[in-house]
Amino acid sequence: xxxxxxxxxxxxxxxxxxxxxxxxxxxxxxxxxxxxxxxxxxxxxxxxxxxxxxxxxxxxxxxxxxxxxxxxxxxxxxxxxxxxxxxxxxxxxxxxxxxxxxxxxxxxxxxxxxxxxxxxxxx
Numbered sequence: 001x002x003x004x005x006x007x008x009x010x011x012x013x014x015x016x017x018x019x020x021x022x023x024x025x026x027x028x029x030x031x032x033x034x035x036x037x038x039x040x041x042x043x044x045x046x047x048x049x050x051x052x053x054x055x056x057x058x059x060x061x062x063x064x065x066x067x068x069x070x071x072x073x074x075x076x077x078x079x080x081x082x083x084x085x086x087x088x089x090x091x092x093x094x095x096x097x098x099x100x101x102x103x104x105x106x107x108x109x110x111x112x113x114x115x116x117x118x119x120x121x122x123x
């Protein structure tokens with residue numbers, strides 16, 4: 001998890017203007033009031049067991065079987081989107097073995113040589 005990812009305590013779905021979307025919030029009652037005032041229907045929000053990122057919350061909703069029909073599709077679609085974004089941040093290193101990486105050969109240097117090099121570089 002990156003340091004900038006927000007955490008949510010409420011997640012679920014709601015339909016607004018015929019479009020069902022995944023919704024996230026930190027206050028269940030306030031979010032329901034806002035959605036009702038905006039004219040949303042089929043509001044299905046649940047409190048999460050702990051604060052979670054959107055990706056974690058979507059996985060939790062899927063595991064709990066909380067969503068069906070359009071709501072299930074909305075959660076699945078958003079989960080696929082968030083998983084794809086999360087995978088973009090991963091760094092994969094393939095084909096490199098530690099035994100093939102070699103440090104440059106060490107060269108013995110005397111104090112006089114070092115002072116000479118430093119003196120020439122500063123001129």
